[in-house]
Amino acid sequence: MEGGGVGDGPVLLPVETAIDAQAHAPRMLISSARAATLKLVNQREAAAPHAPVLIRGAEPFTLAAARPIADPALDLASPLKGPFKAELLAWTDAADAALELARLAGILPAFLVDPEGAGEAQPVAAGDLAHWADTARLTIAARARLPIAACENTEIVAFRSADDTREHVALVIGTQMSDRAPLVRLHSECLTGDILGSLKCDCGPQLHAALTAMADEADGGGWGVLLYMRQEGRGIGLVNKMRAYRLQDQGFDTVDANQRLGLPDEARDFGTAARMLELLGVRDVKLMTNNLRKVVALEEAGVRVIERVQHQLPANPHNARYLGTKRDRSGHLLD
Numbered sequence: 001m002e003g004g005g006v007g008d009g010p011v012l013l014p015v016e017t018a019i020d021a022q023a024h025a026p027r028m029l030i031s032s033a034r035a036a037t038l039k040l041v042n043q044r045e046a047a048a049p050h051a052p053v054l055i056r057g058a059e060p061f062t063l064a065a066a067r068p069i070a071d072p073a074l075d076l077a078s079p080l081k082g083p084f085k086a087e088l089l090a091w092t093d094a095a096d097a098a099l100e101l102a103r104l105a106g107i108l109p110a111f112l113v114d115p116e117g118a119g120e121a122q123p124v125a126a127g128d129l130a131h132w133a134d135t136a137r138l139t140i141a142a143r144a145r146l147p148i149a150a151c152e153n154t155e156i157v158a159f160r161s162a163d164d165t166r167e168h169v170a171l172v173i174g175t176q177m178s179d180r181a182p183l184v185r186l187h188s189e190c191l192t193g194d195i196l197g198s199l200k201c202d203c204g205p206q207l208h209a210a211l212t213a214m215a216d217e218a219d220g221g222g223w224g225v226l227l228y229m230r231q232e233g234r235g236i237g238l239v240n241k242m243r244a245y246r247l248q249d250q251g252f253d254t255v256d257a258n259q260r261l262g263l264p265d266e267a268r269d270f271g272t273a274a275r276m277l278e279l280l281g282v283r284d285v286k287l288m289t290n291n292l293r294k295v296v297a298l299e300e301a302g303v304r305v306i307e308r309v310q311h312q313l314p315a316n317p318h319n320a321r322y323l324g325t326k327r328d329r330s331g332h333l334l335d
């Protein structure tokens, strides 16, 4: 990546996915949270855990040396790191964009800065991200009938954006009616919970209870829409979610685990969900959620939430702490 788009930023090589084993650089770009763990920033700076921090080592960083600096999972295996010092960052826009790109790619937020031996760079300007995030670029790619166990009268609609490989889908359950607001569930992908039956979260039970509730709604003369967003792990991706799980096993809660990785604890883009509703011709919704952020985000994007329907499922011993953190730290309306 070339920072800034005006020649003011360096070339950045992502530590996790770099394939040029010879690459090395005198400086690295890491997250403020990671820098705090390495005792490189003060408390005030560490309060913005996914802000970028530029560091320099006594010797150039090879990829092998950079990896344990980037990845907290390796802290026990390689405890001795440094000495490093933090340097003034003169290209913050490019650095912010680089960390955001790492999050979107689902990789560790860590880069070699102006590496040698790293092959050819791809130019990316910080402004490219805004274009990439523009929900207006989302379109309906395909739609088809999809009878499901909960309701035979169901249609699936797939959405695509030109530069984004994540294919979001919607299920229209029952028959769409313009004069009746559908029961809507805005669900974010959770491979572990939705498919594998993980007990660590409430995603699987919430998904299936939502489908059943929508099928009941359809039976009663209404209809429903499931928005299935490919924003795994609240937008940090599957691999980073696994890393967060490892940190949770060490005692960190959901919010702190994400922050320790230098990632936001909530990185989902609910504007995309609003755009999906717009493309489906839906303006008013009855939203099944305990998360007021979803209500606010949809309203801000022009969707009218005429009713919020509580969507709380029973806890189990493995997800009780996760649900408690949602309630106590993330503002979810849970008992």
Ligand SMILES: Nc1nc2c(ncn2[C@@H]2O[C@H](COP(=O)(O)OP(=O)(O)OP(=O)(O)O)[C@@H](O)[C@H]2O)c(=O)[nH]1
Pocket: 186, 187, 188, 189, 190, 191, 200, 201, 203, 206, 231, 232, 233, 234, 235, 236, 241, 244, 245, 254, 258, 288, 289, 290, 291, 294, 311, 322, 332
């Ligand atoms: N980073 C991270 N993400 C998690 C963890 N557990 C579950 N998730 C993700 O959290 C998301 C849950 O999404 P939802 O159920 O749609 O939303 P919610 O914010 O819990 O709000 P509700 O509508 O009230 O259920 C999914 O993308 C999961 O993959 C975790 O421990 N860490």
Ligand SMILES: [Zn+2]
Pocket: 190, 192, 193, 194, 201, 202, 203, 204
């Ligand atoms: Zn889950």
